[in-house]
Amino acid sequence: LKMKAKKQNWTLFALAAVLIACLVVGVFMLLKVKAREDETTAKIRKAMNVPQTSVHDRNHELAEQYESNINDLLTTIFAKWNSDSEALTELSLFAINLMEFVIANGEQEIPSYMLVVRKIVECLKNELKNKPFTKTRIPWGDNWFPFSVHVTRLFILFQYYGNDTSLGYECHKQIIRIVPEIGISLRPVSRPHKKLNLFYMTVSRLCSNYMYDIAQYEKDIQTTRFQELKEYLLFKPMNTYVVNEGFYKDDSCIYSENVASYALLRLYDNFHDRVYRALGFTTGLSNAATRLLPKILHPKINAVPLGLFGRTGDLINYRQYPLIFQSTGIFIAPFIGFGVFKTNDILFYVRVQRPNIVAYQIKKGEGSKDLALGWVQMRKIYHARDTHLETYKKEMTWNTLKEQPGLLTFKDHPKDNIDPNIFKEDEVEEFQGFWSENVNSFIGQVNENETEMDKKLLFWRNSYKFYKAYKNKDVAITEVAVVTSKGIQAHYEINNQSKEDLRFNYKDLKYDWRIMSVNDSNTEPFHTVPKDTSKFKWKMLTEAQDYKVNFENDTMYFKFLEKNYTVKVKDKNERYELSDGTNSKIFYAKPT
Incomplete structure (x- = not known):
């Protein structure tokens, strides 16, 4: 009986010891958290x-x-x-x-x-x-x-x-x-x-x-x-123009390895940015955001272009930033081919194709798979008084996108432009990029130092082939265009070897422009681009105006404020010369 009692005592002692140990550990953990x-x-x-x-x-x-x-x-x-x-x-x-x-x-x-x-x-x-x-x-x-x-x-x-x-x-x-x-x-x-x-x-x-x-x-x-992460988050502007994630001296930005996008700016003052700084670390996001967001966004029109801030079909910016946005001006980021034209009442974005930068990118489990042509071709001009802007609060899908101005799709089978067997996630890699080929582009402005928007003009050339969007068929596109406070005028040359007719959307179905025409005609709902080679001129303007936009012998021509301009490529995708007949200036797509 004594042996049995001793055994029970030892059992109770061991059990008590375990309970005390657990209590100590629990108290220790509680104190540790409080500490x-x-x-x-x-x-x-x-x-x-x-x-x-x-x-x-x-x-x-x-x-x-x-x-x-x-x-x-x-x-x-x-x-x-x-x-x-x-x-x-x-x-x-x-x-x-x-x-x-x-x-x-x-x-x-x-x-x-x-x-x-x-x-x-x-x-x-x-x-x-x-x-x-x-x-x-x-x-x-x-x-x-x-x-x-x-x-x-x-x-x-x-x-x-x-x-x-x-x-x-x-x-x-x-x-x-x-x-x-x-x-x-x-x-x-x-x-x-x-x-x-x-x-x-x-x-x-x-x-x-x-x-x-x-x-x-x-x-x-x-x-x-972590030390590498700290350095990356400083976002020091790069002056070597090689495609790499981050910001550049010319205010370009590359995101997700090779996407022309300002999505990095969305980090500014968001959850992760705030908490990271609360831990005592610093980022360069504030400097980048205060420098760039006022130039890119509009104080009265909260629209953003497809692909500029992410991969979704959202065209409305819902983020509130503690910044004052500029209501007028032209902003250009030459390296990524991005341009903004804005007045008190209108907002326009364009991104021309650039070497070594993807035309479109898909990420596993994120965003849409059918917006490629929207990233590349959509030429929507937003108006502060546009009552239809509300409709864009819904995420853009192909059914809406295919009707947008600037898009060039298959006339009879537009769904072929978003073939799911082509635009799909990679089986292994997180990102799947889609590239334009034969790129030859530039973007620039006239009267940079002017403050009156009626005296300013944004121009660009955008030559490329985007095989993936045309069922891997050969469709060569050259677009030269200008945007002013009156709207857009463009000249297109299409070498259509797809063996199918294409359609070009020249009308904005959501806004009643005074002039919406191709070759000064507006009787058809869209312009048919036949097989083989064709040229046409597009106008979407608030008043009768002719900027004489043309393209011949690899040279862009246009007329503005009684001056005749030419733009000649001096070094493909690197530098071009703008001349008004009296003065000329060299512009660099990769600023020196």
């Missing part, structure tokens, strides 16, 4: 708080409807969230939207929001916890991005504002599984994440480690990959 309640965590919380945050109507309705039955929400509205990448993205962004409203307004403003978010966080944490994924293997679906960026963002928002230390720490465990080291997350170590993707996931890892593992945080910020 991180310092000046930096306060700054991080402030950076996460956006006072004007609103919740989408649909998200509000879902939160109210399913507040007491989250399981139904997950199985009906977000079905396949635990097996499909796209569904996971939608669920994560839904929860982030609710959480950011809670952060801005408090839990009591709409109590259902926090209840829904907490349950979603728990479900995500449990699902990840039970998945045997590794740093090179995605937990489910076919895309690392929703996990490495959206889920980790939701988790750190909850860590800093969820008032649940235990669940916050469980989220931390999953964050460091998803992003086990700087640059490594759910794909082969031989292909580390770089630049923007690295930035997005690094912010989440740093925030989580700062709160729960300060020693690892200190190690992270000393790594070579």
Whole structure:
């Protein structure tokens, strides 16, 4: 009996020791989290708080409807969230939207929001916890991005504002599984994440480690990959004109390796930018944004061109920037062939094709697959008084795009211009680029120092072949054009070897221009471009005007304010000469 009693005592002692150890560990973890309640965590919380945050109507309705039955929400509205990448993205962004409203307004403003978010966080944490994924293997679906960026963002928002230390720490465990080291997350170590993707996931890892593992945080910020990220985020303007992601001295910008886009500016003062700076680091985004956004965007017309700020079909800029936009002027970025013409009442964008820069790019799981011709050819002029601008709040699709001015499509089978067997995601690579060939282009302006927009003119040449958009058939396009405060006038030469008639949209169906014509005729709904070679002149103007735009012997001609201009290529895609008969000037597509 004594032996049995001793054995029981030892068992009780061991059990007590285990309980004490667990209690010590729990207290230690609690103290550790509290220890991180310092000046930096306060700054991080402030950076996460956006006072004007609103919740989408649909998200509000879902939160109210399913507040007491989250399981139904997950199985009906977000079905396949635990097996499909796209569904996971939608669920994560839904929860982030609710959480950011809670952060801005408090839990009591709409109590259902926090209840829904907490349950979603728990479900995500449990699902990840039970998945045997590794740093090179995605937990489910076919895309690392929703996990490495959206889920980790939701988790750190909850860590800093969820008032649940235990669940916050469980989220931390999953964050460091998803992003086990700087640059490594759910794909082969031989292909580390770089630049923007690295930035997005690094912010989440740093925030989580700062709160729960300060020693690892200190190690992270000393790594070579983080030092490279810090340097990249300074966005120092490059003066060597080789295609590379970042900003250039001539105000051009390359995004996603070889896309002419100002999408990098969308980082300015966004979630990741604010939180990164709250951690004590700096970026060059503020300098770039304050220099470029006022020139590119319009104070009264919130339209943006396809491809300029991302891959989606959104033509409306919903971002609010703490900047004052210029209402008039011409802005040119020669290296990427981008130009803006804006007055108090109109806004026009153009991007000519340039060597070594993609015409169109598709990213796995992001954006549309049928907007290629919109990136290349759309010549929409937006008006401040255009009542139809509201229609563009819907994301652009092919059915709308194919009717836009400037597009050249197959007359009888326009869907062939977006053949899904051609414009599709790459099976292996994250990005799929589509290129123009035989490029010969330039962009420039007349009377650069004038302040009156009636005395300014934007001109360009855009010669290229975009085989992929024409079923890999030979269609050579040369467009020379001018834009003034009165509208656009262009001269086209098309060598159509596709063996099919093409159609050119010369009318803007959403705005009643006084003059919309091809070769001074406007009787047909569109202009037919026959097989073989043809030339035609397009006008879309507010009043009768003839700028005498022409193209002969590889030279562009136009007339403006009683002066006759010629533009001659001196070095293909590098430099050209503008002459008014009395004075001439050399312009550089790659500024010296």
